[in-house]
Amino acid sequence: MTAAQMEHEITLTVNGFAVSERVEARRHLADFLREDLGLTGTHIGCEHGVCGACTVLVDGEITRSCLTLAVQCEGKSVTTIEGISDSGAVADLQEAFRARNALQCGYCTPGMVITASVLLDAEEMPDREEIRDHISGNYCRCTGYHAIVDAVETTLKARAEAGR
């Protein structure tokens, strides 16, 4: 057995719940979430950290779960699309995506929503170019991005309006 195949006990928090599992050292976080925990909302597109479909939050930071080993998450708090949806934290953003048809096949959407979620609390209101820059690590092959930028912008404006 190689070191990569050696199993390790890990304890972490996933979507607010404590999780203890034995995982192989080589198991990346995306596979751990999907295969071991059944959280299939995290999608795998490239497995080399480019497409962003597997984006999750690790201790509040947007993270490529395909480039993160499960064992690296010992003691950390992971939030997936399932968790962020259940909490209602970005329900307005998700509704904006729906209303604006900012998704077609939906495969990039969980990662896109999580990436966009950290923009919603920005101090300064980002313009469209800044929104585009921010989501550029998340590929979408269907929409051409325009509708996604619209949905994020609509949500930001509505939150700014509500905060006034």
Next chain:
Amino acid sequence: MSGDVPSPLTALDRPNSYIGRAVPRPNLKRLTEGRGEYVSDISLPRMVHVVYVRSPHAHARIVSIDATAAKAAKGVVAVVTGAEIAQVCTPWVGVLSHMVGLKSAPQHPIAVDRACWQGEAVAAVVARTRALAEDAAALVEVEYEPLTPVTDMMTALDPETPVIHESLGDNLAFERNFSGGDPASAFAASDHVIEADFGFGRHTGVTLEPRAMVADFNPGTGRLTAYLGTQAPHMIQNILSIHLAMPESAIRVVCKDVGGSFGIKVHVYADEMATAALSKLLQRPVKFVADRLESFLTDIHARDHRVKGKVGVMADGTITAFEIDDVTGIGPYSVYPRTSAVEANQVVNLTGGPYTCPNYKARARVVFQNKNVTCQYRAVGHPIATAVTEGLVDLAAQKIGMDPVEIRRKNLVRDDAYPCASATGLKFEALSHHAALDKLLAMMDYPRLRAEQAEMRKKGVHRGIGFASFIEITNPGAAFYGVGGARISSQDGAVVRLDAAGAVTVQTSATEQGQGTEAVIAQVVATAVGVPLERVRVISGDTDQTPYGGGTWASRAAGIGGEAAWQAGKALRENVLAVAGAILQAEAGTLDVREGAVVDADTGRERMPLTELGRIVYFRPDTLPTGFQAELMAVRHYVPRGYPFAFTNGVQASYLEVEDGFVKLLGHWVVEDCGTILNPQLVDEQVRGGVVQGLGGALFEHCVYDSEGQLQNASMADYLVPMACEMPDIQVGHVVSPTADSELGAKGAGEAGTAGAPAAVMNAINDALSPFGAVVTDMPFTPDRILGALRAAKAAQGA
């Protein structure tokens, strides 16, 4: 957000019509919450995972395969070779009889004695988990005898080039020659003849969800269920039936959520056939999920054309003749069952299509090579034909010093000229090139942009404006595949049912991959029946549950599947009114169904909610008149018969800046005429998404092979696709010329964006480079190529 577009047709002008309204799609909430069910998410009891050992060589004889160590590895269920799979699954040949002369060689699910491209599967390793299968795959020892690969399509037909399939005699898969009018005389009489060579790099769809399949053969029932993200479930059912020697009725194809398709997922893939065969062989569910490397090596590629183009023009701007000579490399096999000759055939059909010019000569040659296969990807042939045509038109305009808009105005088929036909015999029912161009110019404020361009040029900033008019084939009837002998339905069907609680269920043979098929089907049925949209549920993508039909490809789901649903919905309303008439002792013709209730047609006064009608029909039929049988389920099918295709048209414009060879896109405008617009937001998003895929092919996307047939950039880090920060906002407008072939009048909208965008960008780049006398015609337009063109222009001027 797109506003509602009220339908122009009185036939559709039902009270509370949803046609033309930008209602959101029904499935989006669950997808935004990560509650989708893609094939890669499916897990079944007893399921095992297959990993394919793939040839590292572009062309090699398989001398031996030693699977001893792999078979002994942890968790391994089986290691299976091509010869073993051939016992369960027969090979296929990707030809169509109406493509006269098209030839190809038998292709096996797994290579039997020879691998013909880098990435072709040579063995399958099946294990309890994907990771264990990959571990074991690394232990399979394959001895290869490398053969000389044929990689350069331009020399594939040379006598000294080895022939890939000896039995075929040469490397020519297909050739088509066409001549219409009198091109030789027309060129001879032209004031100017301009020639240019155009290149179109190989690219691929890069669906974000890689291809995936779960094949579940159940020996208890003798049935195979294939969970597959396919665009054409009944086609796959037929193909599996033929090659696994099972009756069609024993095969069920289920298509749940699909993570992107774009034409990539409408073909038969060797590894998917192997997965189905493995399930039959092992008598348990087998799951295959391509990783990204496999996607690049085995998802169909597209384009890879080199076209010599020629246009004749008079000094007054009249275009006199077009000529093209196209060569395309398709890999070692013509893809099954739609074939790999269609794209070149379309290039021949479509070049010059928007213009009145009757003189046209074309040749297309389709050649084999030892690279991955190519086949139909979004807008099949259109980006090539459009870029060649529009590139030549702009070069002609430049030659005679005419504005690119003016030369188009002079030569585009007049809006009052329909019906008419192209030089190649394509029949046009009703197009709107001039109205579309006028609208586009207004949207983009053309004079202002030209003034801005001139101002910027004074400051040494080089901006360009480029146009592309185009036609697009949609709503294909049987002409594409059926007449060529492929069992691919050109007809679609819909079953519409009213339940006791007043809910309406639609089963449709059109499929959903994110375009919004289910939304437009629901809108059409809600309108036709007369119920609120929320009461309509659409079922698609299951050969056990839906009518037999074609699916979603070639921009056909809304136009064909939508019309079938419209007709079925109307039939159900008639049936409902017959019941209501019997219950209410009224003439059915005096009643209507609106907002989920039977009403007096004249006054709109409610007579009975559908819930009450349903209660009576299902639970108290004894109270209905003797001999009356209510039928609250209706089925209708539709296939266009008036025209072989419903052509759409459109025009695009690109505004961009070139600096240090890099292209910065500043704006993009599209006016599209897809007939009746069922849902303006969905049409606009199809256009935008299509534009960006076209821009990807024009600027970034390229499968780069070396001379040994090795793909050099088979990762997302190296194969570039458009990112949000590189793309502009895209403004979309419409002209509406409905087809009279159907009552809805809807044509397709899924591919038009991809058809026109590369040409518009090419022309804009060349407009920006015009002060330097540089011209680029070889896509993708990388900084290296743009700088190369500038250097070449400088050298030519210096000489």
